[in-house]
Amino acid sequence: MSGNITDKDINDLLRVSYEKGFRLIVERYSQKLYWHIRRLVIIHDDADDALQNTFLNAWRNISSFRSESSVYTWLYAIATNEALAIINKRKKNEAESFDDLASVFANSREGDSFFDGDEAERKLQEAILHLPEKQRVVFNLRYYDEMPYEEMSKVLDTSVGALKASYHHAAKKIEDFLLNT
Amino acid sequence: MKEHDEIPGKNPFKVPEGYFESLNDRIFSATTGAAKPEKAVNKVFRLRTAMAVAATVVVLIAAAFSVRYLLKSSDKQVVISTASLNPYPQSLLEDIDISMIEEEVAALDKVPAITGINDKDIIEYLVNENISETDIYDRL
Numbered sequence: 001m002s003g004n005i006t007d008k009d010i011n012d013l014l015r016v017s018y019e020k021g022f023r024l025i026v027e028r029y030s031q032k033l034y035w036h037i038r039r040l041v042i043i044h045d046d047a048d049d050a051l052q053n054t055f056l057n058a059w060r061n062i063s064s065f066r067s068e069s070s071v072y073t074w075l076y077a078i079a080t081n082e083a084l085a086i087i088n089k090r091k092k093n094e095a096e097s098f099d100d101l102a103s104v105f106a107n108s109r110e111g112d113s114f115f116d117g118d119e120a121e122r123k124l125q126e127a128i129l130h131l132p133e134k135q136r137v138v139f140n141l142r143y144y145d146e147m148p149y150e151e152m153s154k155v156l157d158t159s160v161g162a163l164k165a166s167y168h169h170a171a172k173k174i175e176d177f178l179l180n181t
Numbered sequence: 182m183k184e185h186d187e188i189p190g191k192n193p194f195k196v197p198e199g200y201f202e203s204l205n206d207r208i209f210s211a212t213t214g215a216a217k218p219e220k221a222v223n224k225v226f227r228l229r230t231a232m233a234v235a236a237t238v239v240v241l242i243a244a245a246f247s248v249r250y251l252l253k254s255s256d257k258q259v260v261i262s263t264a265s266l267n268p269y270p271q272s273l274l275e276d277i278d279i280s281m282i283e284e285e286v287a288a289l290d291k292v293p294a295i296t297g298i299n300d301k302d303i304i305e306y307l308v309n310e311n312i313s314e315t316d317i318y319d320r321l
Contacts, residue, residue, distance in 0.1 A: 019213055026208050031201055038194055051204075052211050059212040117193025125193060144192065 007071045018062050025071060026055060032145075033079045039140045040083040042129070044114055046090075050082040057082070073154040076147075080137060080155060087133065127177035135170035142167050 005028045014021030033054055038047035057078050058065075065074060115122065128136055137156065141147040149160045156163070 022213065023209065026205050026212075030204050030208060034196075034201075034204070035192060035194075038196075039192075042194075044194075044196060044200075048200075052208065055208045055212050114195055115193055116195045121193040 010071050014062070014065070022059055022062060025058065025075070029071075029075050030055070033075060036076065036140070036145060037079050037083045039128075039144060040080075040137065041086050042114075042125075046086050047083075050079070050086050053082045053085075054079040070151070070154070073151055076141075076151075076155045077157075084133065084137070123178055123181070124174070126181075127174040130177060131170050131173060135166050135173070138163055138166040139170040139174070 005024055010021055010024045010028065013024055030051070034047060034051050037050045037054070038044065041047050041050060054075065058075060065071075115125075117125070128139060131139060134156075138152065141152050141155070142149075147155070149163050152158075152163050153160050158166075
């Protein structure tokens with residue numbers, strides 16, 4: 001059903017009923033947002049927490065959502081912020097730094113409970129984890145979500161030019177990582 | 182069972198079995214069960230509210246200025262009367278007529294004495310007023 005729902009349907013329904021409109025939002029975006037968050041925070045439980053917080057924030061602020069805005073960019077902006085909040089919280093706790101997460105990937109094997117990729121995918125994830133935070137977000141949004149730069153510009157409140165440069169640098173670093181490790 | 186992301190870009194992560202089946206229900210119970218968002222107010226209503234607030238602020242400012250003006254006015258009166266008070270005690274002293282006061286005091290001594298009444302008459306009067314003779318003699 002979620003495949004047939006458009007943002008226009010959601011906007012139309014939000015004018016009638018917040019609750020019904022919100023149900024449509026959840027049906028259309030819950031899985032997409034989960035994967036977006038998961039790729040940033042890596043761990044499932046963190047992704048689940050961030051997703052719940054994303055929808056809780058969306059629900060609380062739904063009355064201030066303007067129908068002329070895009071539901072898609074609005075939700076991705078909230079989800080990205082929630083994911084980054086978890087990453088920053090984790091950074092403060094040195095015991096769970098991203099180096100540790102990278103080593104989790106380095107030691108992961110096919111059939112692990114959280115990871116089911118092959119060797120090439122494991123190395124790619126490891127390389128992405130070594131990117132600076134902003135470049136990681138940009139790379140994931142572009143590579144996995146195939147988000148147009150114009151949309152990404154709204155989500156991250158950054159110019160298209162800066163995003164293109166960011167993606168270019170990220171791709172180069174990943175290439176170097178894959179070639180040299 | 183592996184539940185892959187269906188969007189482009191190969192996704193190597195897994196989620197617990199049945200996670201997505203219950204996800205939406207969990208989100209609904211965590212969100213719509215929370216405090217309901219306020220209904221959006223239309224622009225006219227928002228404008229009316231803003232105008233009411235602005236009018237209230239103007240009235241309050243006007244009232245504050247009025248009070249301040251009145252307080253300033255009353256301050257001025259106090260200043261004038263205080264200024265006029267300085268020579269006042271001296272003028273009062275100058276206006277006192279000592280001889281008039283002496284005449285008033287002397288007049289008090291000239292109250293006519295009651296004549297034709299002796300002690301016996303007074304005692305009889307007091308006895309008639311139910312005051313015992315013993316009490317009268319005790320007080321004499």
